[in-house]
Amino acid sequence: MIRNVLLFSEGSREMRDVLGGKGANLADMTNHGLPVPPGFTITTASCNRYYEEGQRLQKALIDEVEQAMQQLESMTGKVFGGKENPLLVSVRSGAAISMPGMMDTILNLGLNDETVQGLIDQSKDKRFALDCYRRFIQMFGNVVLGIEHHVFEIRLQALKEQADLTDDTQVTAEQWEQLVSEYKKLIKKHTKEDFPQDVKTQLLQAIEAVFRSWNNQRAKIYRKINNIPDSIGTAVNVQMMVFGNLGDDCGTGVAFTRNPSTGEKKIFGEFLVNAQGEDVVAGIRTPRPIAELAQTMPAIYEQFVQLCNLLEHTYKDMQDIEFTVERGKLYILQTRNGKRTSQASLKILVDLVDEGVIDTKEALRRVDAEQLGQSLHRRIDPDAKVEVAATGLPASPGSGSGSIVFTADHAEEQMKKGLRTILVRPETTPEDIHGILAAEAILTARGGMTSHAAVVARGMGKPCVCGCEQLSFDPENNCLWIGEQALKEGDWITVDGSTGRVILGAVPMIDPELTEEMKKILEWADQYRKLLVMSNADNPVDARRSVEYGAQGVGLCRTEHMFMDPERIPVVQNMILADSFADRKQALDQLLPMQEEDFYGILLAMDGLPVTIRLLDPPLHEFLPRIDETTSGSMDEAIVRKVKALHESNPMLGHRGCRLGITYPEIYEMQVNAICRATKRLIAGGMNPIPEIMIPLIGHVNELRILREMVERVIQKEGLADRNIPIGTMIELPRAAVTADQIAQHADFFSFGTNDLTQTTFAFSRDDAEGKFLQVYVDQEILPANPFMTLDVDGVGQLIRMGVEKGKKTNAQLKTGICGEHGGDPKSIAFCHEVGLKYVSCSPFRLPIARVAAAQVAI
Numbered sequence: 001m002i003r004n005v006l007l008f009s010e011g012s013r014e015m016r017d018v019l020g021g022k023g024a025n026l027a028d029m030t031n032h033g034l035p036v037p038p039g040f041t042i043t044t045a046s047c048n049r050y051y052e053e054g055q056r057l058q059k060a061l062i063d064e065v066e067q068a069m070q071q072l073e074s075m076t077g078k079v080f081g082g083k084e085n086p087l088l089v090s091v092r093s094g095a096a097i098s099m100p101g102m103m104d105t106i107l108n109l110g111l112n113d114e115t116v117q118g119l120i121d122q123s124k125d126k127r128f129a130l131d132c133y134r135r136f137i138q139m140f141g142n143v144v145l146g147i148e149h150h151v152f153e154i155r156l157q158a159l160k161e162q163a164d165l166t167d168d169t170q171v172t173a174e175q176w177e178q179l180v181s182e183y184k185k186l187i188k189k190h191t192k193e194d195f196p197q198d199v200k201t202q203l204l205q206a207i208e209a210v211f212r213s214w215n216n217q218r219a220k221i222y223r224k225i226n227n228i229p230d231s232i233g234t235a236v237n238v239q240m241m242v243f244g245n246l247g248d249d250c251g252t253g254v255a256f257t258r259n260p261s262t263g264e265k266k267i268f269g270e271f272l273v274n275a276q277g278e279d280v281v282a283g284i285r286t287p288r289p290i291a292e293l294a295q296t297m298p299a300i301y302e303q304f305v306q307l308c309n310l311l312e313h314t315y316k317d318m319q320d321i322e323f324t325v326e327r328g329k330l331y332i333l334q335t336r337n338g339k340r341t342s343q344a345s346l347k348i349l350v351d352l353v354d355e356g357v358i359d360t361k362e363a364l365r366r367v368d369a370e371q372l373g374q375s376l377h378r379r380i381d382p383d384a385k386v387e388v389a390a391t392g393l394p395a396s397p398g399s400g401s402g403s404i405v406f407t408a409d410h411a412e413e414q415m416k417k418g419l420r421t422i423l424v425r426p427e428t429t430p431e432d433i434h435g436i437l438a439a440e441a442i443l444t445a446r447g448g449m450t451s452h453a454a455v456v457a458r459g460m461g462k463p464c465v466c467g468c469e470q471l472s473f474d475p476e477n478n479c480l481w482i483g484e485q486a487l488k489e490g491d492w493i494t495v496d497g498s499t500g501r502v503i504l505g506a507v508p509m510i511d512p513e514l515t516e517e518m519k520k521i522l523e524w525a526d527q528y529r530k531l532l533v534m535s536n537a538d539n540p541v542d543a544r545r546s547v548e549y550g551a552q553g554v555g556l557c558r559t560e561h562m563f564m565d566p567e568r569i570p571v572v573q574n575m576i577l578a579d580s581f582a583d584r585k586q587a588l589d590q591l592l593p594m595q596e597e598d599f600y601g602i603l604l605a606m607d608g609l610p611v612t613i614r615l616l617d618p619p620l621h622e623f624l625p626r627i628d629e630t631t632s633g634s635m636d637e638a639i640v641r642k643v644k645a646l647h648e649s650n651p652m653l654g655h656r657g658c659r660l661g662i663t664y665p666e667i668y669e670m671q672v673n674a675i676c677r678a679t680k681r682l683i684a685g686g687m688n689p690i691p692e693i694m695i696p697l698i699g700h701v702n703e704l705r706i707l708r709e710m711v712e713r714v715i716q717k718e719g720l721a722d723r724n725i726p727i728g729t730m731i732e733l734p735r736a737a738v739t740a741d742q743i744a745q746h747a748d749f750f751s752f753g754t755n756d757l758t759q760t761t762f763a764f765s766r767d768d769a770e771g772k773f774l775q776v777y778v779d780q781e782i783l784p785a786n787p788f789m790t791l792d793v794d795g796v797g798q799l800i801r802m803g804v805e806k807g808k809k810t811n812a813q814l815k816t817g818i819c820g821e822h823g824g825d826p827k828s829i830a831f832c833h834e835v836g837l838k839y840v841s842c843s844p845f846r847l848p849i850a851r852v853a854a855a856q857v858a859i
């Protein structure tokens, strides 16, 4: 027979799913002989059955509850509903995953007009007993009968005012008695029924109310935010009451075994003398810091400290403990793993390893990789008061304050003057790169989490909020509207890329830090992970920084950003607009030394580590001025014609990637030439440059065959043939994955470009899909996640798997890696490990996340 009810002594720590977290830990503590008031737990399955049966308690459950109450009576020597020595209980909620304060609890259940007399006789304290009674009526009225809390509070306030009292502890027995009768009248008035005097009715109604609280509004929202399934249900714990409100040798409190905001190993908490349950959190009286307990109740404090240590050792984590002292005796009412800040969580993990409580593997398992990354950015001081004007997508974490600018050029000008700006645009394009680099943070009205602005900002570690649809641009008045509010260029705002908030004015910030704890955890991660971590970096500064964050090379060095430099763009444009080969060659000759310097700088910064350089990838028109009615008049007619000719309906599927290399081989030749020259100079200087050349957007083996021959020819001509510079390709088109066996015969490595591969597999335009429909797909659970953020394992992932398997079949030496945005996403990294990739490459700021995530799948 499946049991609905288990005594604490019958449960165990492993039974979380059945007994809830609170119930399982109460059982565990009971079995370890800790001072826990006796009681029993009604299983979570009973809660689900309650809902299945149309919100009615089943007879079998009622019988088991009655039986358990009898056992509780014999354990305590008290009688439920008894005139002498009455048994009072609490009825407490508690799901398998802790949802602090979200559901309901009722205290002092079992009191009625008769048993309250028994409590008076037994405690010899009339005031106390009536205090319990009025608390019970109020809680029962609120939780079970659904009468608003303040209906009762008003009466209590009125009573205190009349009698000129400030504190609940000053209320006399007679005054509580008067309040009890008022409360009973209130119940009658609101429910048209008398307050139930039958204790069994009280209990069953309370159990039902706790079941119902599983579906109250705040619990539902909490589950949604925290991804807790609705189906798990809550358990109900029925437990003998102990009293912290029986006098000055009594009290109640809540304590963490370590400081939850800093992680410091020191008991942290609060308690109240002569008080019950929720008084500590309810703010009725100001609680005292727990350390004072050492003075007021030294013996209790000492015992409490010992219990804290014991509980930490048992649960191997920082504990959040609820306790009550009744007439000099300590009781533990709850323990659970305490919630904490990201900073505290890292410190606690490192300390627990130092103390020998857990090993480094367990510590790594517990790290929240994503949270680790967040603490690497400047953040808004959590204590600061802020005025949120609008909210968009949290595209790149960290926060920045500055004055509004509407153009990239303006951002750059301001930066040169040493001024901080926020670049606000409808959307950004590669032309805005210098502005993104110059601004403190980026805000766009359109575009999703992988829009241009978002990707570039993340790569640079710049805070970015995008897709903020409340923004409307008013170019006529050179201002920006957020609702009724007009913001002009020069007005200050703050952008919080971690939450998506747009805040008016400047806000105090806290600096990012790679703390000692973080460094330690990353070192542990490096011991276990099998995947190499590389960075996406396209300048020496990013490359250097990425080494600090643990990069073992550059997995993706994009060359297009180098073309966007304001000094070069005219030359690049000349190259693109050239009508003859000779003209183009002239422009390329000018670009050659510039590219050589770029590669020299990066290869130098990464001396001795591989740098995978991708030849030019984007459609050429991205480098050209934009033509519309207002600008075309002022431009050279030939230019206008050429720009129009380059226009494409689907540029992402157009003339880009290796297709440029095929149609304009001289562009790729120049780039390879520059790589070779930089390499030779470094070798001459005694360095060890390790360039690798990567060709983008291969769909057919012949493309790679032709371009590889071309690249090899240049390398040969430059006298570097014996360096065996690896030449490889991106796998970012489904056809490339499907024909990987053919392609691998001409490739030394595959780098899966999962941004494009996702885009081309789903046929989702990455720049448009997110704002238009992707969010709906995620909200309606048509897709489990945004596939641009978390790799679509079933689809895109299978293409990767196929690419690796087929590629290795014809080329056993093939090196494989991933360089899309997914390279920094923990779930995607786990997949990369499983399919046997050699490395992941991601933006520098995500390297710590990648290191930890790679370790987590390997242990």
Ligand code: ADP
Pocket (backbone or CB within 6 Å): 037, 089, 090, 091, 092, 093, 100, 101, 102, 103, 104, 105, 107, 239, 240, 241, 242, 243, 252, 276, 277, 278, 322, 323, 324, 333, 334
């Ligand atoms: P929550 O999940 O909201 O913390 P609890 O079930 O833990 O709800 O109950 C809240 C508080 O009620 C406890 O912290 C404790 O102070 C008090 N309480 C619960 N059960 C008892 C009991 N058996 N005796 C005395 N106080 C209790």
Ligand code: MG
Pocket (backbone or CB within 6 Å): 322, 334
């Ligand atoms: Mg609690």
Ligand code: MG
Pocket (backbone or CB within 6 Å): 696, 732, 753, 755, 756
């Ligand atoms: Mg690509």
